[in-house]
Amino acid sequence: MPKSPEAASAGPTEASAAPRRRQARGERRVAQLLEAAAGVFCRNGYAAASTNAIAREAGVSPGTLYQFFPNKEAIAVQLGDTLLHKAYETHGQAFQPENLQLPLPRMLDAVIDPVIAFQCENPALWALMHGSGIPGHIDAEHKAFHETLQLRVEGALSTFAPDLTPAERARTANMVLSIFKSALDLILTTEGDERAAYIAELKTVLLRYLEPLVTVHPATS
Template sequence: MDEKPRRRQARGERRISQLLQAAATVFCTVGYTASSTNAIAREAGVSPGTLYQFFPNKEAIAVELGSQLVQAMESAHGRVFTEENARLPLDEMIDAVCDPFIEFNTANPAFLALIKGPDAPGKVAEDHDELHAGLQQSIADLIGIRQPALTGLERHLIAEMSFAMFKAGVDLMVQSGKEADKAAYTRELKGMLYRYLAPYVGTGAVPVASP
């Protein structure tokens, strides 16, 4: 590839990143429904015409932003839901599983702003639903490692309840946006999860069964 096309491609990628960051700010500030391409262009410091060179409308911007955020969260998925983490003492397991997702959601409030929008693009909702189902299944698998005697239905119910608690806690953190509140909500969220899960999966480390 010639040097000039490479430079044009790099400039285009930087401009797309700039527009997506601006869109994330606008979506968080006014919500997806009230946002507009003009507002996103203003936030990015470019003309609407420049924006339209890369995205035909607000929906296309939301779909691309949502796709990148889902991919970023999925990249944490494999690092978190491991058998090694499942066998940790319960408090350490909760830390290992919750901390990466708390950091991601509080660093990317646009993720919740998008999926909570009543008219968010269908592709964003579909990707989120698929991610949601995968996360919930992974939680159920962790629970199964810690307590194999639980039935599949019991594991999924406990996973569903645990995930609902987590989402409620993270929603409070994102709405607040304050670091002091984040620390307090994190402490309360982890305590709630610990008290809920302890009777089902125990509190100590789970040894690997002998062959």
């Protein structure tokens, strides 16, 4: 007996919906595993983490984990790529030209606050970039990320300290990033008022370091 037009049209739609549902379930599972890995990497560090610990954190069996990732390194690489993509977006927004035209104290607020907020919300990125035994892919991406930050800080310096030579600007930017990195180690290990105090101290240190270099004073309005 021939199928009705309604039945005939329903078949392909249902058939195409099934792969989409499986894909959606797979994406949710991957997100669940990456979130679990982020927690394990933060607590234990990359070198001491294991796929068993990640599976346990995610509430799944190791066999389920291996359906999506062949090993710990593959998990770290995908997690690192995801977080770095978000970090590039955050830093790009922080270093917008309008922020770099602000007076130095306000510029520091506009640049530092969103960057620190991102790091505090995503501590796994710090754990992956500065831990031991990190996969080579992540290490290479970290170096590229640092180079991008270096150039962005140099660009910020050129707006209020244009008389610096290229060598002086590069050296100053490197010092700024070193100060920021050292302070971030303290910031990420604290919470609440103590964290806020360290953030304020970081801004004070950078302001006192950079203020003598200012030769261009943006309008305060």
